[in-house]
Amino acid sequence: MSALPELTLTEAQSVAESIIGRCSWRGAEAYIQCPGIKHHTNANSGTDCKVVCERIGNLAPGIYCFHGSCETEVAAASRALRSALGKRSSSKPQLRGNTPVVIRAKAPKFNPAKLAQIAAKLPGIDATWFAARSPKQPDNRTPASFLHNLYQPGENVVVFDVFESQGQALWTHRGVPFDARELDCFTTGKTHGVWFLANPVTGQYLPNDNGHSSRRSWQNVTCWRYLVIESDSANPAHWLAALAQLPIPIAAIYTSGGKSIHALVRIDAESKEHWNEQAEQLKPALITLGADRKAISAVRLTRLPGCERVEKGKVQTLLYLNGNPDETPICELTVNAPFAGQWEEAGQ
Ligand SMILES: [Zn+2]
Known part of the structure; x- marks a missing residue:
């Protein structure tokens, strides 16, 4: 192979910048705007595409984008980068000839075996187990007292009993x-159950991306505090055991009244873009454990606990509530004293 000397990291970075422009590097890699971004068919986030300027493990130098629709541009940019880096950057023969080597970042997939393996570390957990570790007693919450714990004074939350609507109530934290x-009229008699929009909104109707008047679009969101995760595919017991071990700030866990269990994760993003970045970082691990990929979106309806879902003959049930969560996994939280909180009024 080549007798030329290896490039230093700084040299490799500056060669890469000559192809794709200035980057903010973390070692040999940097997030960049995808060279084929105009072909993306899904929403973009700041972490979709990256450049690698020298080999990292088995990741060869190149451009890697999460999207597939930009393949041609990504391949061309990768080729240009490798050509500029020359054969000097690696003594391995993977850069033979002119064959473009495009390795797209693999989209994560649900791995039930991995979930089962993690769940096995915490067997037999159930509603009682979560209640014992819940900073707020879950079983005496009304829908309004649930929301009161999760939002700030003055914030508005839209509540729905018709999924495809603009909401049947606007609840304000007073x-x-x-x-x-306040929301007890939603607790019974709703055929498909009841939802709320996970992030607070202005309460006004504003034009959305389609030019329609909406109070449930990203334009209405006043704070990007929460991300909802749910799973339709995971074994519910395994999913609960995984949630209990995740080192992420979980504010609430509740059932959908169907087979799904939702968790509200507090991410406190500063903007929609920041929300997307944080979501992209969490996604691979969460999706591997069974989180529904499509449900991880910035403007998301989720089930309101304490409300009946008549079609299933069940109540959407709160299992865990922590208005001020940190990254301590729930399984490491102190167990509440027996019956602690039993005298607490639901309205406090
Ligand atoms: Zn791309």
Whole structure:
């Protein structure tokens, strides 16, 4: 192979920048705008595409994009990068001839065996187990007292009993004291159950991306606090055991009244773009464990606990509530004293 000397990291970085422009490097890699971004057919995030300027493990130098529709541009940019780096950057023969080598970042997939393996570390956990570790007692919450724990005074939350609608109620956090019965009209008799929009909104109708008047679009969101994860495919017991071990700030866990269990993860993003970046970082691990890929979106309806879902003959049930979560996994939280909180009024 080549007798030329290896490039230093700084040299490799500057060669890469001569192809794709200035980057903010983390070692040999940097997130970049995809050279084929105009062909993307799904929403973009800042972590979709990266450049690698020297070999990292078995990742060869090149451009890697999560999207598939930009393949031609990504391949061309990769080829240009490798050609500029020359054969000097690696003594391995993977850069033979002119054959473009495009390795797209693999989309993560649900791995039930991996989930089962993680779940096995925490067998037999159930509603009682979560209640014992829940900073707020879950079984005496009304829908309004649930929301009161998760939002700030003045914030508005849209509540729905028709999924494809603009919402049947706008609940406003009124500080204290408040009426914990405010949303009790939703607790019974709703055929398909009840939802709320996970992030707070202005409460006004604004034009959305399609030019329609909406109060449930990204234009309405006032704070990018939460990300919803749910799984339709995971074994529910395994999914719960995994949620209990995840080192992410989980604010609430509740059932859908069907087979799914939702978790509200607090990410406190500063903007929609920041929300997308954080979501992209969490996605591979969460999707591997069974989180529904499509459900991880910035403007998301999720089940409101304490409400009946008549079609299933079940109640959407709160299992865990922590208005101020950190990254401590739930399984490492202190177990509440027996019956602690039993005298706590639902409205506090
Ligand atoms: Zn791309």
